[in-house]
Amino acid sequence: SMPVRGEKSSRRPPREGRPLRANRPCSQSAAKIQVCPALATRRRSRMVNRQMPLSAAAVASLVLFVAAFVVALPAPRVDAASPPMLIILSPANNSAVGNGSPLLISFIVFNFNFTQPGTNGQTNAPNEGHLHVIVDGNYTELIVQVQTIPLSLPDGAHLIRLQLVNNDHSPLSPDVSAWLSVRMTHGPAGGAPSITILSPKTGTTVGPDVDVSFAVFNFAMVQPYGQKDAPNEGHVHVLIDGAYSQLVANVETVRVTGLSGGSHTIALQLVNNDHTPISPVVSASITVTVSSSTGTVSAAGLTTGELGAVGLGALNFILLIVVLAMLRGRKKETP
Structure with a gap:
């Protein structure tokens, strides 16, 4: 029974942490000490209702509003205060x-x-x-x-x-x-240029006219026409006994003519487009002896006259073999 106003209740309020009976409604004193299960359930229901997601129409309206705001913004520009x-x-x-x-x-x-x-x-x-x-x-x-x-x-x-x-x-x-x-440059961008003489070899006996074969590496042979110097590009100067003779720009065989009898040094030097030697200087040389015979010297070091003599001797040898074979054939035919 409920106590009369002014009278003290004989019931003691539940202590903190004391569980409430499931079938007993929450009293005001109990609600102050711990949350009433029924009241907590109602509060959770209200919170869930408040956190319901927005409708599709509301979301679409929000997106359109944000998009219109972004489009209205001016295009970003470089800060004029920062130097380029x-x-x-x-x-x-x-x-x-x-x-x-x-x-x-x-x-x-x-x-x-x-x-x-x-x-x-x-x-x-x-x-x-x-x-x-x-x-x-x-x-x-x-x-x-x-x-x-x-x-x-x-x-x-x-x-x-x-x-x-x-x-x-x-x-x-x-x-x-x-x-x-x-x-x-038309030559390679890197690498050291070099040149070597392939034939004839140093010490070879040659005639007044001789073909000199050579090879270049890391170097582009170009015809000089007044262009600027360029790395690993140019042509070859031919020097006879230290004096300029001719230039070579597009082949790797040069004919040297009119050599006098005796010893001569033939040098091939890599030069720039303006005819100055490349730096450092790159060259190759041979020393040959010019015989008294006339004619161009082959790669084997023989003049045309010497080659002709060798050819004539070989022809005479072949004719001798043919004649001997014919005479031997006649002896066999004799009874």
């Missing part, structure tokens, strides 16, 4: 490009927006524009994006400049440029 930078990645400075290949330049830029010049209403803007390619002081082409730049250049040394410019083609202030020195 331009770096050439390859090839390395002072490198050689061999075998007649084109020059391929890779570069990268920072804090700079590439734009196509000539757009209607276009004006200069901070850190915006394009790139000029300048070869040996002469404008070559215009670049509007980061890319590999191919350049077909003549043989020789060249100075390349990449320059960032405004939309009206004027240089940035301060100027932003990158420089590159390269050497173009």
Whole structure:
């Protein structure tokens, strides 16, 4: 029974941690000490209802709102407070490009927006524009994006400049440029050139005219026409007893004529396109003795006269064998 107001209840409130009976409703005192199971169940139900996901229409409306906000944002631009930078990645400075290949330049830029010049209403803007390619002081082409730049250049040394410019083609202030020195060649980009004489050998007896065969390595033979010097490229000078005789540019056999009797030194020297010796000097030489007989000397070291004498002797020997065979045949026929 419920106590009368003003009277003290004879029931003691449940102690903390004391389990409530399942069939006893939660009293106010018990709810203060621990959560009533029935009350906890109602609270959890309310929380679940509050955490129900949004409907599909609400989600779609939210997505459209965010998309419209993002589209309305201005396009990101380079911070004008940061100065532009331009770096050439390859090839390395002072490198050689061999075998007649084109020059391929890779570069990268920072804090700079590439734009196509000539757009209607276009004006200069901070850190915006394009790139000029300048070869040996002469404008070559215009670049509007980061890319590999191919350049077909003549043989020789060249100075390349990449320059960032405004939309009206004027240089940035301060100027932003990158420089590159390269050497173009039809020869190999690396390796030491060399030359060797194949025939005749030193000490050979020759005639006034002799064919000299030789081979070159790591060196491109080109006809000189006034082009710039290039690494591992040029032609061969023929020297007789230290004096210039002739040049060879496209073959590896040279005929030396008009040698006087006696000993002579024949030298072959690798030279640049401007006829100066390559550095370090590369050459090969032989010493031969010119006989009194006339005629061109073969690779075996015999003059044409000597070759003729050998051929005539061989012919006479063959005729002698034929005659002996005929006489032997006649003796067999005699009874």
